Amino acid sequence: MAENINGDLLLHSHPVEIYRACDSMFEGEAWLNWEPETLLMALEGEVSPQAEDKLLAVQSAASNSSFPLVDSTAFEKLVLAWCNCICVMDARQPPYVEEMCYAVRELCRFIRTVHGADADVAFSGDVPGYVAAVGRFRDWIVLPPELSFAQENLSSLTGLVPQSPLYAEHRQVVDMVSELYASLDKVTAEELLHDPEIKSLERDNGAGADMIKRIVGALLYDPTL
Incomplete structure (x- = not known):
């Protein structure tokens, strides 16, 4: 199975494509509940930190899709991981508006792929305020x-x-x-x-x-x- 997923493929794939590849590879297995180390063992060859973060962000978004919709830290790290950036978990890393735009578009598609076309996708909690703060920081009006x-x-x-x-x-x-x-x-x-x-x-x-x-x-x- 592992030969179908490698670091280079992850960096050049959208989150939905990664999810479908994992679901196909681990058919019948509860991979969404695996420990990070277990899932990363499925990757072959040399894997960059960006690729690891991206795969784990896909697993996290699929297993708890509501979290990045309401929590700004989860939202920020998902944006960075899905945009092939390294995540520093104990520090704030304001993304670019372009990166948030891409990640939100992909997250909406991702949630509806995982949970059905009628799944509700609404951002609340401190996410709207965080996105606005980043927009202000990046000089958008x-x-x-x-x-x-x-x-x-x-x-x-x-x-x-x-x-x-x-x-x-x-x-x-x-x-x-x-x-x-x-x-x-x-x-x-x-x-x-x-x-x-x-x-x-x-x-x-x-x-x-x-x-x-x-x-x-x-x-x-x-x-x-």
Whole structure:
């Protein structure tokens, strides 16, 4: 069985693919309840710390899917592990917004793969506040659609709340981004990059164009490539 899973494969695979591979390899075995050391023994060859963290994060998310939805530490470490970063368990490691965007998209797909298409995926607890704090730290004012559950928190942190002077100052940028979200229906990187509206915005050198480019980057970010 072990020849089907190695460190390089883990780093170039999405969490759902890793879960399905493990479920197939360990068919009939309770691998979700194994100790970390037992699961890691199934890996062959030299395995990087990033690959180990990613595999264990997949196991953890499958066995306790609600934890990263409500706990900011679990959320942070899952984001880092699924983005092929080394996790330092006793320290805060603010990820990038692009990494959170990817991980949230994958976690929603992951939970519905493990628990069924109708599984509810809602972020609560201290996760929205944490995502907003990271967004503020990374100098974002409008979050990508996947992270919209934290937008109200971020707006409170930045002061960009309706009727505020700061909101009035940046309203054009906020409205531009909001309109893009509402009209964006492209599903592939190639389609998104060649979208006429995106290309027209790229010709603008203002703050709005810069924000649009960052959002497009977040939507296209994929650590497995």
